[in-house]
Amino acid sequence: MNKLNPIIKVENLKAVYLVREGTIKAADGISFEVPENSVTAIVGESASGKSTIIEAMTKTLPPNGRILSGKVLYNGKDILTLSNEELRKIKWKEIALVPQAAQQSLNPTMKIIDHFKDTVEAHRVNWSHNELIKKASEKLKMVRLNPEVVLYAYPLQLSGGMKQRVLIALALLMEPKVLILDEPTSALDVLTQAHIIQLLKELKKMLNITLIFVTHDIAVAAELADNVAVIYGGNLIEYNSTFQIFKNPLHPYTNGLINSIMAVNADMSKVKPIPGDPPSLLNPPSGCRFHPRCEHAMEICKKEKPQLIETENGAQVACYLYKEGGR
Amino acid sequence: MNYFINKTLYLLIVFVIAISGVFVLVNNMPGDPAYGLAVSIAQQRNMQIEQALEIAHKMMGIDPHESIFIRYGKFVSNLLKGNFGYSAFYNTSVNEIIAESLPWTLFVISLATFLSFTIGIFLGAFAAQKRATITEGIISTVSSIIQAIPPFILAVLILFVFSVRLKVLPLGGAYPVDIEPSFSLEFISKIFLHALGPMLAIAIPQMASWTLAMRGNTSQIMEEDFIRFAEARGLRDSVIAAKYVRNNAMLPLVASLAISVGYMLGGQTLVESIFNYPGIGFYFGKAIAVRDFGLLTGLFTLIVIGVILATFIADFVYALIDPRVKLK
Amino acid sequence: MKKENIANFYYDYIQPLLTNKKSLIGLMILLFYILMATIGPVVVPLDMNSNFAERYQKPSLKHPFGTDYFGVDIFQQIVHGSRSVISLTLLASFFAVLIGTVIGVARGYLEGIAGKIIDAIIMVFLVIPSFPALLILAAIFVNYNLNVVEIALLVSIWLWAPLAKQISAQVLSIKSKEFIEASKMLNMPLSYILFSDIAKLLIPYIFINFVMQIKGAMEFSVGLMFLGLAKFDPTHWGIMLNYALYQAGALYTAKGFHYLFFIILNIVLLIYGGILLSQGVEEVFNPRLRGNE
Numbered sequence: 001m002n003k004l005n006p007i008i009k010v011e012n013l014k015a016v017y018l019v020r021e022g023t024i025k026a027a028d029g030i031s032f033e034v035p036e037n038s039v040t041a042i043v044g045e046s047a048s049g050k051s052t053i054i055e056a057m058t059k060t061l062p063p064n065g066r067i068l069s070g071k072v073l074y075n076g077k078d079i080l081t082l083s084n085e086e087l088r089k090i091k092w093k094e095i096a097l098v099p100q101a102a103q104q105s106l107n108p109t110m111k112i113i114d115h116f117k118d119t120v121e122a123h124r125v126n127w128s129h130n131e132l133i134k135k136a137s138e139k140l141k142m143v144r145l146n147p148e149v150v151l152y153a154y155p156l157q158l159s160g161g162m163k164q165r166v167l168i169a170l171a172l173l174m175e176p177k178v179l180i181l182d183e184p185t186s187a188l189d190v191l192t193q194a195h196i197i198q199l200l201k202e203l204k205k206m207l208n209i210t211l212i213f214v215t216h217d218i219a220v221a222a223e224l225a226d227n228v229a230v231i232y233g234g235n236l237i238e239y240n241s242t243f244q245i246f247k248n249p250l251h252p253y254t255n256g257l258i259n260s261i262m263a264v265n266a267d268m269s270k271v272k273p274i275p276g277d278p279p280s281l282l283n284p285p286s287g288c289r290f291h292p293r294c295e296h297a298m299e300i301c302k303k304e305k306p307q308l309i310e311t312e313n314g315a316q317v318a319c320y321l322y323k324e325g326g327r
Numbered sequence: 328m329n330y331f332i333n334k335t336l337y338l339l340i341v342f343v344i345a346i347s348g349v350f351v352l353v354n355n356m357p358g359d360p361a362y363g364l365a366v367s368i369a370q371q372r373n374m375q376i377e378q379a380l381e382i383a384h385k386m387m388g389i390d391p392h393e394s395i396f397i398r399y400g401k402f403v404s405n406l407l408k409g410n411f412g413y414s415a416f417y418n419t420s421v422n423e424i425i426a427e428s429l430p431w432t433l434f435v436i437s438l439a440t441f442l443s444f445t446i447g448i449f450l451g452a453f454a455a456q457k458r459a460t461i462t463e464g465i466i467s468t469v470s471s472i473i474q475a476i477p478p479f480i481l482a483v484l485i486l487f488v489f490s491v492r493l494k495v496l497p498l499g500g501a502y503p504v505d506i507e508p509s510f511s512l513e514f515i516s517k518i519f520l521h522a523l524g525p526m527l528a529i530a531i532p533q534m535a536s537w538t539l540a541m542r543g544n545t546s547q548i549m550e551e552d553f554i555r556f557a558e559a560r561g562l563r564d565s566v567i568a569a570k571y572v573r574n575n576a577m578l579p580l581v582a583s584l585a586i587s588v589g590y591m592l593g594g595q596t597l598v599e600s601i602f603n604y605p606g607i608g609f610y611f612g613k614a615i616a617v618r619d620f621g622l623l624t625g626l627f628t629l630i631v632i633g634v635i636l637a638t639f640i641a642d643f644v645y646a647l648i649d650p651r652v653k654l655k
Numbered sequence: 656m657k658k659e660n661i662a663n664f665y666y667d668y669i670q671p672l673l674t675n676k677k678s679l680i681g682l683m684i685l686l687f688y689i690l691m692a693t694i695g696p697v698v699v700p701l702d703m704n705s706n707f708a709e710r711y712q713k714p715s716l717k718h719p720f721g722t723d724y725f726g727v728d729i730f731q732q733i734v735h736g737s738r739s740v741i742s743l744t745l746l747a748s749f750f751a752v753l754i755g756t757v758i759g760v761a762r763g764y765l766e767g768i769a770g771k772i773i774d775a776i777i778m779v780f781l782v783i784p785s786f787p788a789l790l791i792l793a794a795i796f797v798n799y800n801l802n803v804v805e806i807a808l809l810v811s812i813w814l815w816a817p818l819a820k821q822i823s824a825q826v827l828s829i830k831s832k833e834f835i836e837a838s839k840m841l842n843m844p845l846s847y848i849l850f851s852d853i854a855k856l857l858i859p860y861i862f863i864n865f866v867m868q869i870k871g872a873m874e875f876s877v878g879l880m881f882l883g884l885a886k887f888d889p890t891h892w893g894i895m896l897n898y899a900l901y902q903a904g905a906l907y908t909a910k911g912f913h914y915l916f917f918i919i920l921n922i923v924l925l926i927y928g929g930i931l932l933s934q935g936v937e938e939v940f941n942p943r944l945r946g947n948e
Contacts, residue, residue: 060555107553118562119561122560345779345783352795472923477926480877592784593784596787631783634782634784635782638782
């Protein structure tokens, strides 16, 4: 696994959501490193806490979310401790977040060009009107959209896929170092999904950019990512290169995930869903949160949560089946 | 374009039905419309009431023996010529009365609408921002209570407290009786002073409505995804509050502006009567009291035209500013 | 089976209304006045005889609200008047909701030209300014000595239109939803579809509207009385207001304020109760409005 130069380092991030019934422990001590110019996929089921991680990383938690502890180091600096003003300067210029469900992320009463204009003005960049149009068109072309049609349109005139691409173009406008995407393909039909994945592949080649994206679809991760972080029940349970994750899944959950993929040419008899239900984050199981569904569960799994350790191959996994530095 | 042609036709049909309905209603009111006039003629010229009635009928263009259909026809043809009829009580054409009174009513309504809308929008957005604080609670509760006060009751209260007791506001009329109308600053300020009472009586409950509506809309909009995306892009709070929250929250309210004006027009009768303010409502009230059918029908027709126009303009303006409608 | 239904009804509809602050207070206010209307006149005597020696007395133990221009106790009049006010207002609201619902649902079901005709009728009533029209209508009947029901009907004619419009919109949108198709596919008669599917969705909506109508019905009926166009009970608060202003000139004497004040207080309180209840009911059935959950 490529360990050069982590541009982002998350240390022991803990975040919760406050609800009437209590607290949802969505991120329970997450730590990982993102190497520069790599593509990292954060994979997990719905409500596994994967979105929470990037929400916490970019401080875009909803009103009932709270970051309890942890650090998010960007080039060595903890962005969680920055003031709102300082954070606003980094936001978008260096780290850009493209949210889920593009449908509602654009202001229905503003044209697309105005969205670009707002973004530019917010960062005190002094582009003339013509320069703005030039740059915006450049980014729109990058995401395979026709600027002449799109720039002067209102959101309602664009399809879901087009809107998603507009969001990505907006994200690329300030040429950030890190681009984070939350479920870039989820709300789209299969064809559009393929287009977006293709687009992201091209961007990866064209630009000097670090990509982080969250998805529940491990197949998308397989296509795009260099490294995969698997999230289960609010914990990071495995982190390895994509190749290794698929060839040699360590954690029983990862193993189950790989086995439950249905490829077009797969043998249906070998496809096995993971038995049981995903854990409640309101009242999570004790110890390792996967133990109720794990066929290798041991006594200690029920009592104490396994820490993230590094195996001899450089893989990171949180499971008592493995020992530090060995198998 | 099609949309507008359709809408116009539709409103025209509605107008015709409305006017016809009113015509039928008024014609069913008991009494002879020319009676009042006949009495004054009989007194003036010292003649028998029957003769006076004949003359009165001729003056008003009424033939008591003609069928209601012919009367309707005359009414419509007069209307098309811009003639709103004849007032027996005031012994003058309705058009003249309208010319004198309409400006006052329009003055009060425009002022009231402008003030109630702008302040209401501002207060509502403010309250939504201060969500779940005491400030918001106070604004909401007070607005709720004020909303419950019918305009004419507020008029009575204002008249009593400010005019009678505190003597800050005048007791009525559009301008003081002892000053010559002119364009002097003094006179113009008196005009505003006299309009204050009626204006506040209609504006204050409306403002409370707008406040609550805007607060509701703003709270909803603030939860929308595009707000969070705007924050994610690093936009300043002031920009978000204006372009993203306020503009979107205000839009549906613009549509109700027409209804608001229609409501105000309707309520003018009581409020103007209480303040003796010589607008359309005041004369309408008088017409009902003295059974002046000509004036009644004429004024009512005018009010209906006013409401339809307001609806039409509001729809038009709304279609212009909401891109979602513009492009359908 | 029946007991279960009653229990469900309680927990689904009644209990949430009792826990929500707004609906509870609104309900209490309304019940207070309904109680006043039903029991009040029995408990409190009414002495309408003029007693000029006692006129315009300030509120005291003997006269909780003071006396009016003629020396008649105001509190007694308010209590007795509440009967007319409540019955007129509730009847008018009821008729308005009845007419509005029937026409609204009918419009929802009729397509094509019949539907457009109903649309036009609704539009006519929306465009005609309600209060002036009510005045004309009342003037027509001014010599007829109408009773409560008839006056309530006159008032309701000018209140039903907005409800009809909203209901027709709702019905039209529900129509296109899939479960009705399913009912049709199961070969059930049209009347079953009409009542069970749509009725269930509209009931909370209709109840909210009924309570909201209280404001309009009050404004119109009190305004009507205030202008003296429908005399049927001299203790009706609107008529009291008319006397206070026009006969007694209470406006122009400093002494008369309590006369005006208590009439207005009760009118506004009743309307406010209605508004609160409707806000509360809306919050209960539309959780998004609840605010900070």
